[in-house]
Amino acid sequence: MQAPLGVLTDLRNFLNGLSGSPSTSKNRTEVDSSEVVKTATNLLKNFPAAREAVLFYFCQVIDDSIKLHLSQSQIQNDNPAAKKRLVEKEAAVALIHEALSSLIKWNPKGWAPIISTWSLRLLGQMSSYHSPHLQHGHANRGLNDTLQVWLDCRATRMLIDLTTQSLEDLNQSETGACINALLETSVEHSPHFDWVVAHIGGCFPHTVVTRILACGLQDFILYGTESGNISPKLNSVVGILAHLSFSHATNIQKAVLDLFLTSCTDMSEQHTAVVPYLLQLSSLSQDLLDIIVEQGVKAINQDTIPCFTQQAAIWTSKYFSGREALINLMVQQVVRCRQGGLAIVNVLLQYGARHQPTFPREVASEFLEMLLNEAAQLVQASGRVMPSDVPFLQSLQPHVSNLCQMLLTHDTWQQGGVLRLLTLMALLQGPAVSIHVVTLLLQKKDPVKIVLLIRCYLKSVQGLHSQVVETSVHEALTFQGRNLENTLLNILQLVKLEQLGEPGAEVRCKFQSALNANLDFFPGLFFQDGQIPHLAVRLLNSIRLPEVIHPRLIAKLSYSSVPHFFTVLSMRGEGNKKEAQKILATLSSYPNGQALILRLLMQGVFSEEWKSLFGAETQPPKHPKGTSSSTSLLMQNRNFCSSVTLPQRHSSVFHAGIIGNGIRNRHLANTNPEDTNNCNVEEVRSHINLLLDTLSQCCSFNPGGMTQLSLLLVEIVSPDVMFNGLIWPDEEFTKVTVERDLHIRRFVQDNVVVWDLLNLLAHNRPALCYCSVILRAILATLLSHWANCQERQAKDSRDALDMTCKLIELMATGQLLPPPLSYLSEIIGHISPHEVHVLLKDVWAFMRDNIPTPALFGANERPSSSLWRDLSDYKMDPRYTERLRLIMLANIASVGHLYPRFLAPDQD
Template identity: 30%
Template sequence: MSGLCDPPGAAASPPRPPLSAAELSQELSAFLGYPEPPQGLPPPSSPPPWSQNRRALLLLRCLPPARHAALQHLRGLFDEHVCAHLLHREPPGTPHPPPPPPGSLPSVSSLEDSIGEVRKVLGDLIRANPSAWAPAVSAWATELLGQLSSKYAGRHGVPPGASDLNELLQLWMSCAATRCLLDIYTQCLASMSSSCPDSCVDALLDTSVQHSPHFDWVVAHIGSSFPNTIINRVLSCGLKDFCTHGASQSGELWFPSPSPDKRVPKIASVVGILGHLASRHSANIKQELLKLFHDSLGPTREQHQKAAVPFLLQLALMSPPLLATVSPDLVRSLSPQVLNQLHHHFSTFPREELDNMVTVVVHLICQTSAGAFSLLQFLLDTAMPATVITSPGPSPSDGVRDACDRLLLLLLLHLQKLVFNRPSPTLGEPSSSSSSSSPRPIPFLDALKPHIRELCVGTLKLERKRFLWQHQLLGLVAVYGAPHSAAEAMGHLLTLAHGPEELALAPQLYAVLSSCLAELLPATVQLLVRHIHAGCLPEHHLAQLCHNLATLAQACEGLDATIPTSMAAQLCPALAQHLPDFAQLLLHRDAAVAEAACQLLASCPLPGAIPPAHLMAAIRAAVHQFFLTLRRAWGDPNCFGGAPGLCHSSRLLSRLSAVSAAATKAVLQQLVEGALRGANAELFGATDPCGKQEEEEEEGGRRKEASLLDINRRSTAAVDFSGGVWSVFHAGVIGRGLKATKRNTPRAPEQVAHNTQTFLNLLLRCCRASSSSPSSSSSSSINPEAAKAVAAALVEAVCPEAAGAELLWPPEEQSRGTVERDLRICHRFRAQPLLFPLLHFIAKGPPALCYCSVLLRGLLATLLGHWEGSRESGTTGSAWHLAASCSLVAIMAEGSLLPPALGNVHELFPHVAPFEVHLLLLSVWDYLRDNHPLPQKFTFQPKQGLFLRDFSRDGELGKHLAVLHSVLHKNIQRLGLLAPRFRP
């Protein structure tokens, strides 16, 4: 050392033997003024003199072997500046150690000048010979930064590194000393990036291990400056360190261990650095991780790259953000070729290591959320057994399929343990109920919640093993996300299932969920009803949903033995609570939806107590659906309705009529009114459905404008002139002749007969469903109250102005004031053939026919007028009037309005002259005038369960049979055999 500063020309001293490292360090320390080599950072209260810093810089320039001691000496300079910088930022009054004597510390400006000189000298040395200086200087700079960050971490005004990294970065970047060290390290890394930056990156990793998290701000700053270099080299150095310390230990190091292993010190630092860079450089991290994975499978991989997959698994275990960053792209890159390479790569691993790896993968899948559904589809596609029809291109080998199959089974088993070890959720309480310790989330299942519909669609495809896996996973997601996910899963299965095999999956899922979830089916039905009101379901899905619910509800009555009764027992009451919601679907514009809703309502039991408003709305919708189905069934042979639709509609109406007496009356009234009104009347052979002639005509394709004459004519026709002998009605317009009636295409007689029989059968079912009396079970009679309701509806539909009129038979003089009304009644009976079967139906429930007295009077009066004006012609020219006369008398006889002897006169009508028909009908009129058709004349007979009339209590019958006997005597040669039928 003495020859270093000797002046030129001085005598050379004898040569000294080479010094050891310890002796050289002692010499340099004495030269710099230290009694011993400094250990760590000197205390800030005893800084080295300013001249000693210049000596250290001189040694760096002139004596490279002394760089270690010189750099060690310069630590104090940076430590002193950091201390001064923090003291300057502290507010007044902050307690701190007593300051040194005045004059012992240099000023902050002089310290910054010294730091500037150090920055310049080290920068020149690095530029001159980077391979010699960059490794040592970078290690010194990072170690010093780590020591300073840790030493002053608890100082007042220094934020914690883990809480606010940005604030900490701003603090240290405002300090000239730490900023100078960062610049020095950045220059070292930049100078070595093209050759071999491993030494610089190793120094960063080593320091990060020792001083994390206080050193994180340094890593964040450097990584942001050199993202590609840092990420690539950090991964490379971490992989080498992992391979050196752990690869030779049979994989024990990376078997699930979310916390870092002490034998691999750099793994935590790698995770921390990548975690800091993930916010801004996630694309670079993803690219480097995928590159590391694919390079490890290549044929030219290095020895340490064989441990890349275990290394990546360990990184993923320790850092869920890294797993979320790389997992979607990693799954997309796993082509069949890559999978085969991966299988070949691990074929040489011991069985224990492979089991550990599968366990790790299962754990990672449960903890991943990004791309979870895509990952599931990849596993399902890969694990599916090979089919005979193979797609072109490479396909996974059998070993890959078996491995993926085993992975799926272990995944489902692990998810089942995680789900059922959590607190049991209930549908009555929210899943996030207050508890002492909230259950741990399962990210994989959380990510699958938005894909419940896709899981249900995949399950319903019934693809061998695939649908079993998806069905089991669907149950786990439903239990985990209860109550909403469970109801949603059941709702999708009930909506999307086609056929009994697919529909059977819903009861199977219910069997799994019902053991841990109460009130599942009511919540499911409520969710489906909300979807219906919101219009979320397409029409074909809505129709399929109603059909599936009806199929399940049939198990309540034992109609379908393939459906578990436990599910049906829970489903039927839930459906019954939403009667108004499903009844609205009967009015849906789509025929399939309306028909399926009718099938559903006809299959599920009705609630015991239904609000009147809801009941009336359901009845109106059901009646509308019945006639609509009847029109479709006969209007188009290939239509959707047909016989099944009529069966469901009839069954629904009979169920609604059995709810209460008011419901029975409403059903019968709606049916009668509907059958006689509008286009429905055409189903039963009506030629004028509206019951009146067309008031307006079409001329040249355009409807006439409204005129005052038409308005007056309509108003006049509605006025009641019963108080006098004058009656005004309009048969036509002067100059145009009679009004043209609306001509409809007549229906086939067999079609009309079938429709009429179907309608009457429905009326009979509704009447019998409303009562349990013995009379309701007889085939020859119906419930009197129900028949009375039909009679009231019939009168109101045919002649509304006469509804509620007197039942007494008026004298002949008084009947002259109702000519217009009688003609209108007769016109309705002639235009609508259904009216006579309805009267016959009413007659089977005596004394209900009494309430149709106004219709009987009007019709009989019109027929009397017709036969009186047809004395010269035969009965063959009045076919309808003859049939009407026979039907009218037969109906009154069956309804016990006429005695048997007089009630059989209709048998004579086809064999006698028109004037004789008039005389016989006039005898019937006289009898009814003397013996009014009143309900009070009927007496209930308990043994027979019927209301019967005792004609012996009426007046003398002989005077009303005189005309009858005279007609028989006159036509004795033809009617003699019928004479015994007309004895009193």
């Protein structure tokens, strides 16, 4: 503490410095010196009564420095005198900064509030006073530019530094005076003071935000009871926080959440006013609204709800005109909220569920209902409504998948609320939302629930979005794995509901039509894993395919469905097999589909991959394991030539090699240990029956279907394109076709399904006529066999006898042989091989003389689709029956009982 005499001396020197000495006639500028500043600093520290005068003097020095700086920066002249005065003023400002800063460090609690308040008020005055000069030539100068200009000035930068030093040296609880000064100055000098708020808030965001909220709360408690009266300080709080929210939103969020949670600690006036206070702030700023709503939702939990429930009575009686006014205000705020929409919906659905206590359930359900009604009014308002007009619904757009997941709840109230939300979003934001919703729902697993939800949703949006189903199905069919499987299962259920045609459940957006528009995706579905191929087939069978389909698409579907048919045959269960059969029959109904389906089926039946399903013997590998596939003939001859030369023998004998693989290993040819697809007899019979039924259905759409099938069979079985006609040549001609005939017989022996196919053709007369080449080949080989058979009785050659019986019965079924030749299979087991050979020669002769042409078949009097050949005109010509009569007479003991049936006079 300075002595009184020293203080008096400093006061006299300070006053002389302010007024100037008359004897020396110095002007004011010349008096301003470092000595006067030092003297003023001593008075400020030791003589409280001179504080106002000293600070006023400092204001004058700072004002002069600012004027000189702005003038110099605008005029940009090189006047040495002006530069000198500016340097002198900035030197004085530096002394002031040093002096005041030392006072703050010396006693922060005493001097920091005083100096910071003085600095802020002076900054406000200088900002407002010099604003016109600052904007000269820069009409639209932004906040960042303004901040940069002021910080370039030494005087204003000194004031900012003093304020930040004061806030830095004080504790959190001691900054109230500084923040109050900031708020009051902001109220008085806004918007010119915004740059100060921006800079200080950026330096101490947490401190500034927390204290500003607290000061605003105190002011709200004073003025909040007066309805409609908003204090200027509250507006300043909103302005500062809104400005800081751009760069320090995290600090504001934390401060707001802490304020919410702190308000739940007791029922004091300061705490009960928090929620109304924050509602007031949110109504004044969109930026604060987003933050306050988001943090308010976070603050709602099982611990805070009881306290908020108790405070609600105080809110409605003291700060609002009633409960309805409070809820209306909150609804209006939520509708305007641009973020946090999903969290709001989650909280409302959570506490509005049926299992919640009565009070939160009623409040949440009422609030959600009012929120949906308010949003619906905005969406359905007259004129064009943009998504930005309803920020709450727009904030939910990125969370459509979450909302769809909420639909899977068992609470019907929650489902209804979410469905209304999704409907409003679709109406506001266009068909993209409705398509997204339907696409997401199709991926869910619960078909019963999902189907009902989709139909309910489509009823709401189909009036505006007519193509939503078609586009959704298009996107859904591009999924993979489990999502695709769920999608197909859900679509299948939807199609079934559409086909039922339930009254009162009309949905104009049809999934059947959508599937027809997206048929291009189905060929690829047949090659997916799991249940996807089976579901795709069931879908195609469930819908009514278009009457006209592009040939290219028919080809794709055919090439996909036929392999699927054979794959299903190798599985257990009849359901999928019938579905696979049905789609093949459907595709065959198209003009260009039948021929392709039949060809693919026939190729698949005899392919290496699938023929074992129909009882065919698979071929062993040409080079069994353990043997070399190639032998060096040169090395064999070298070994041969090095052997001992016998006397009187030529040694120039060379080995010609082995033809093929050498002597055939019969045992190896009849076994195939690597074959893993062999089926038992019952399964093979089942597969063949299903194949025959499928072929019959595929051929039923075109009268020439069986003819195509017979020609395909000939093409596959016969290796030669020559001599495949209907004409049966002389028996001697079989010497020309012996190789082909043997190939055909081996093929038929290896593929037992050929007999079933021939039998199918025989029942669909006259299709068997086109298979004459196969019948001729088998009969020719049988003639050769029986002619050279050494057995005493034909029944001892069981395989040949069975094949002979099959052939005769087949030709009889196809009406190629008349009686009694058609009955030969009944007696050939009782006669000798030579006699069988003689009878078969008569059969050949009959076929040679009576060419099996389709022209011989006519309409049948019986109700049958096949044609009929009248064989009553073929009398028993002795050329074909005489040897039969003699053979039966020779074997009268064994076949005598059949004689009347075979050779009775005048028998038809």
